[in-house]
Amino acid sequence: xxxxxNHIGNQYSAKGxxxxxTFNPQLNIENESVFTEATQEEIDAAVTLASEAxxxxxxxxGAKKAEFLNSIADEILALGDTLIQMYxxxxxxxxxxxxxERGRTxxxxxxxxxxxxxxxxxxxxxxxxxxDREPMPKSDxxxxxxxxxxxxxxxxSNFPLAFSTAGGDTASALASGCPVIxxxxxxxxxxGELVASAILKAAVKTGMPNGVFSNLNSSGIDVGQxxxxxxxxxxxxxxxxxxxxxxxxDLAAQRDEPITVFAEMGSVNPxxxxxxxxxSKGESLAKxxxxxITLGTGQFCTNPGLLLGIKSDALSNFIxxxxxxxxxxxxxxxxxPNIHDTYNKNKNTAISQNGINISAxxxxxxxxNYAKQTVTTVDGDTxxxxxxxxxxxxxPYAIVVQCENDRQLEEVILKLEGQLTGTIMADATEISKYxxxxxxxxxxxxxxxxxxxxxxxxVCPSMMHGGPFPASTDSRFTAIGAHAIKxxxxxxxxxxxxxxxxxxxxxxxxxxxxxxxxxxxQTQKHL
Numbered sequence: 001x002x003x004x005x006n007h008i009g010n011q012y013s014a015k016g017x018x019x020x021x022t023f024n025p026q027l028n029i030e031n032e033s034v035f036t037e038a039t040q041e042e043i044d045a046a047v048t049l050a051s052e053a054x055x056x057x058x059x060x061x062g063a064k065k066a067e068f069l070n071s072i073a074d075e076i077l078a079l080g081d082t083l084i085q086m087y088x089x090x091x092x093x094x095x096x097x098x099x100x101e102r103g104r105t106x107x108x109x110x111x112x113x114x115x116x117x118x119x120x121x122x123x124x125x126x127x128x129x130x131x132d133r134e135p136m137p138k139s140d141x142x143x144x145x146x147x148x149x150x151x152x153x154x155x156x157s158n159f160p161l162a163f164s165t166a167g168g169d170t171a172s173a174l175a176s177g178c179p180v181i182x183x184x185x186x187x188x189x190x191x192g193e194l195v196a197s198a199i200l201k202a203a204v205k206t207g208m209p210n211g212v213f214s215n216l217n218s219s220g221i222d223v224g225q226x227x228x229x230x231x232x233x234x235x236x237x238x239x240x241x242x243x244x245x246x247x248x249x250d251l252a253a254q255r256d257e258p259i260t261v262f263a264e265m266g267s268v269n270p271x272x273x274x275x276x277x278x279x280s281k282g283e284s285l286a287k288x289x290x291x292x293i294t295l296g297t298g299q300f301c302t303n304p305g306l307l308l309g310i311k312s313d314a315l316s317n318f319i320x321x322x323x324x325x326x327x328x329x330x331x332x333x334x335x336x337p338n339i340h341d342t343y344n345k346n347k348n349t350a351i352s353q354n355g356i357n358i359s360a361x362x363x364x365x366x367x368x369n370y371a372k373q374t375v376t377t378v379d380g381d382t383x384x385x386x387x388x389x390x391x392x393x394x395x396p397y398a399i400v401v402q403c404e405n406d407r408q409l410e411e412v413i414l415k416l417e418g419q420l421t422g423t424i425m426a427d428a429t430e431i432s433k434y435x436x437x438x439x440x441x442x443x444x445x446x447x448x449x450x451x452x453x454x455x456x457x458x459v460c461p462s463m464m465h466g467g468p469f470p471a472s473t474d475s476r477f478t479a480i481g482a483h484a485i486k487x488x489x490x491x492x493x494x495x496x497x498x499x500x501x502x503x504x505x506x507x508x509x510x511x512x513x514x515x516x517x518x519x520x521x522q523t524q525k526h527l
Contacts, residue, residue: 418468
């Protein structure tokens with residue numbers, strides 16, 4: 001049962017007069033449920049409650065927090081078909097995608113629960129005292145990571161589950177010890193309410209403080225802006241457009257107490273096609289990349305929107321094969337009419353640039369909100385001179401840049417903005433000859449891939465999902481994997497502190513049994 005109300009901690013609230021509905025892009029009609037936007041009073045109530053909850057939640061053991069996260073996973077699964085049907089009705093995405101994304105969301109929660117259960121994530125470091133050291137005694141110093149306070153998470157349009165209400169940002173923030181206020185995405189507010197109810201049910205079951213989680217509705221930007229400006233909010237997680245992420249980043253920097261916005265803002269994910277690879281397996285590469293470009297209607301932040309190669313007959317053949325393969329794929333539905341309209345607008349802007357050639361453009365009529373896939377080509381000189389061609393077209397669109405030689409290919413890579421991923425398609429014997437290309441790409445991306453596709457992001461500790469600006473606002477951190485927890489913590493040291501008052505992670509007898517760095521040695525032993 002969808003109420004359309006905001007969750008202020010454990011209570012429903014709908015004090016405002018502004019309402020809206022979500023949209024079914026497959027049926028091209030509004031959904032029935034009506035959602036009430038949060039008021040300033042409700043924003044203040046949610047953040048104040050989160051701030052009060054923080055004083056309790058930060059001190060709850062890792063084992064109890066793990067129980068909470070596992071319970072959230074169980075409650076999401078218990079929503080059953082109700083959640084899957086709501087997801088599909090608000091996103092236009094197929095049932096299989098919904099089930100897969102639910103599995104990923106549950107997996108992320110359980111992964112962070114495992115991180116908490118093991119406990120070494122706090123990076124406990126102990127440098128023992130040396131009172132007899134000359135010429136000055138050395139103090140006893142002990143350091144660990146501690147949570148920073150209430151976190152605001154913005155739901156993402158393209159991942160209604162895995163990057164939204166209980167997605168990676170929320171899971172990692174809750175794992176760190178930070179309460180979360182979600183600004184639900186207006187395109188899937190019903191999905192968000194169902195997941196929020198699961199989180200709050202789990203919070204009550206596991207004895208978490210009221211205010212550890214809230215969920216606020218909004219169809220515009222006002223609620224999000226007020227949350228970012230609120231003095232009791234200590235960090236922000238965002239996945240979406242450059243325009244939206246940069247606006248929040250700037251707003252947070254203007255506060256009396258500036259805070260960090262960890263924004264992941266998209267990418268064109270360059271793919272470098274080295275000559276021998278194109279010559280020896282151009283046909284198979286064309287099929288692979290036709291599928292990757294159109295996967296999820298091109299609505300992944302890791303969509304390969306830019307392919308770079310060196311002019312040759314083999315590259316020309318590849319472009320033709322890619323064009324042929326991509327036109328064989330049936331168009332699919334985009335997430336919302338607004339996203340479909342933006343795709344067409346940005347695509348038309350790109351193909352209207354001087355020097356652009358259209359190699360493939362789906363010719364037939366489609367249903368409303370279905371995207372027509374397009375492949376374009378351009379020479380290296382034109383691409384270098386026109387930065388408009390470097391920008392992301394969110395959807396099933398790709399541009400192939402034909403460079404004169406390897407020097408120009410390197411120059412093109414160096415001119416790119418920061419990206420989430422970069423891919424090298426190469427013969428095993430040729431990649432060593434292009435070390436400058438590899439080095440240039442490494443300096444522009446957060447993850448480099450060899451002979452694969454960027455779509456498909458494994459959730460594991462070694463995953464880096466972030467990159468140099470504007471792919472993300474802080475390239476030192478990942479939004480996916482166990483290390484995503486580090487966005488919501490800060491290092492904190494105790495100097496000559498009474499040992500009985502130290503947190504368990506820093507006590508001499510190591511009651512948690514975690515791995516610690518003691519006087520420069522990694523060990524589980526006690527002092």
